[in-house]
Amino acid sequence: MLTFMARLLVVKATAGADAPERCSQAFTVAGTAAASGVDVSFWLTGESTWFALPDRAAEFELPHAAPLPDLLNLLLGNGRVTACTQCAARRGIGPDDVLPGIRIAGAAVFVEEIMSEGAQAVVY
Numbered sequence: 001m002l003t004f005m006a007r008l009l010v011v012k013a014t015a016g017a018d019a020p021e022r023c024s025q026a027f028t029v030a031g032t033a034a035a036s037g038v039d040v041s042f043w044l045t046g047e048s049t050w051f052a053l054p055d056r057a058a059e060f061e062l063p064h065a066a067p068l069p070d071l072l073n074l075l076l077g078n079g080r081v082t083a084c085t086q087c088a089a090r091r092g093i094g095p096d097d098v099l100p101g102i103r104i105a106g107a108a109v110f111v112e113e114i115m116s117e118g119a120q121a122v123v124y
Helices: 020-035 046-052 068-078 085-090 107-114
Strands: 008-013 039-044 080-084 102-105 120-123
Touching (some): 008 107, 020 068, 039 046, 039 068, 046 080, 046 085, 080 085, 102 107
Parallel strands (some): 039 080
């Protein structure tokens, strides 16, 4: 079993179906951390923003990878999931469009999270 000091892990996913392995790695690392009791803030940016919409994660396929819907549900239940404000706006996604539990927030919130004491940020 993994053991960690209580701290915040901020994972930013910048890729979606356009770069499936990088996308899957972001979800897998964040999901593993959340399942291990780490405080996780998961950011959907760029093409990964589409996964904030209902049923979009179910469309993602990558052999030998954990199913994205399972990882997303894990993150929603054990962490925080945020869609980037500008990324969502560029894709015509608003607060009423996203899955319950997903917030839309911008760079100021991201900077606040990554600058908090004990935070570790990882970008995929």
